[in-house]
Amino acid sequence: xxxxxxDCVAFCRALGDATxxxxxxxxxxxxxxxVNDIVAAFERSSQPTIxxxxxxxxxxxxxxxxxxGKEILYSLNAENVDECCGMLWAxxxxxxxxxIRLPKSARKARA
Amino acid sequence: xxxxxxDCVAFCRALGDATxxxxxxxxxxxxxxxVNDIVAAFERSSQPTIxxxxxxxxxxxxxxxxxxGKEILYSLNAENVDECCGMLWAxxxxxxxxxIRLPKSARKARA
DNA sequence: TGAACATATTGACGAATTTCAATATGTCTA
DNA sequence: TAGACATATTGAAATTCGTCAATATGTTCA
Numbered sequence: 463x464x465x466x467x468x469d470c471v472a473f474c475r476a477l478g479d480a481t482x483x484x485x486x487x488x489x490x491x492x493x494x495x496x497v498n499d500i501v502a503a504f505e506r507s508s509q510p511t512i513x514x515x516x517x518x519x520x521x522x523x524x525x526x527x528x529x530x531g532k533e534i535l536y537s538l539n540a541e542n543v544d545e546c547c548g549m550l551w552a553x554x555x556x557x558x559x560x561x562i563r564l565p566k567s568a569r570k571a572r573a
Numbered sequence: 574x575x576x577x578x579x580d581c582v583a584f585c586r587a588l589g590d591a592t593x594x595x596x597x598x599x600x601x602x603x604x605x606x607x608v609n610d611i612v613a614a615f616e617r618s619s620q621p622t623i624x625x626x627x628x629x630x631x632x633x634x635x636x637x638x639x640x641x642g643k644e645i646l647y648s649l650n651a652e653n654v655d656e657c658c659g660m661l662w663a664x665x666x667x668x669x670x671x672x673i674r675l676p677k678s679a680r681k682a683r684a
Numbered sequence: 685t686g687a688a689c690a691t692a693t694t695g696a697c698g699a700a701t702t703t704c705a706a707t708a709t710g711t712c713t714a
Numbered sequence: 715t716a717g718a719c720a721t722a723t724t725g726a727a728a729t730t731c732g733t734c735a736a737t738a739t740g741t742t743c744a
Contacts, residue, residue, distance in 0.1 A: 477581075477582075478589040479582065479702085483581055496720080497720070510723080511704070514722090515702095517722080529710090547658065547662040550658050553598060555601075555651060619735085620690090621693080625692090625732080626732090643688095645691060645692095
């Protein structure tokens with residue numbers, strides 16, 4: 463099922479892993495990062511593992527990436543993350559003063 | 574990792590299944606339901622499967638249950654769901670006019 | 685008490701997920 | 715162009731997850 467064109471289940475699955483949540487939060491806090499920066503921050507995970515998680519996050523539209531020379535820079539796709547969180551809230555916890563702040567698309571989805 | 578005493582990853586894992594999202598939304602829309610009502614609504618799933626999903630949702634505090642005679646009634650734990658969604662938003666998409674509406678605990682967690 | 689009903693638990697199976705070593709791809713620079 | 719570097723992909727092993735048939739538990743009523 464999708465709300466406002468976003469797949470709620472896929473979004474939650476993408477967030478349903480500790481490493482991926484840590485990556486996202488790192489990007490949220492620090493902005494754009496090279497893959498190597500992320501790998502270095504995770505003693506517990508190998509480079510291929512991080513690469514795999516980044517691929518999943520990218521596929522769900524939660525991060526952006528761009529190449530810069532040899533390196534690839536990842537950043538949080540803040541708009542999408544925001545939209546997905548709003549959609550989740552609208553789907554499961556409407557009527558909680560939410561109308562104050564809903565993004566347009568989620569507001570429409572509730573109607 | 575936990576924010577405001579809630580395990581973000583476990584919450585997302587619980588929501589990372591289509592059947593569980595459907596159950597939650599059903600409870601959100603219709604209020605308290607007997608297990609049989611839920612089972613009846615899902616041609617695709619058996620009674621043990623629904624029971625299993627309800628157990629997971631209960632374990633994460635997303636639903637409440639009470640016995641009434643032979644039957645057991647499930648309902649959405651709206652406060653917790655709301656709090657979890659807010660926590661998610663606070664963790665990954667702060668700075669989006671969110672301060673307007675954050676629950677107390679999530680607001681504290683951002684500080 | 686025993687039969688009927690509602691729900692939970694167990695056990696097993698296939699599918700999906702996470703992980704890493706090995707390797708491939710793409711980019712820069714000497 | 716060759717070598718070094720950064721990241722992605724592949725393939726395989728271990729684990730987790732979703733599912734259901736069978737069965738257990740708990741409740742009501744005759």
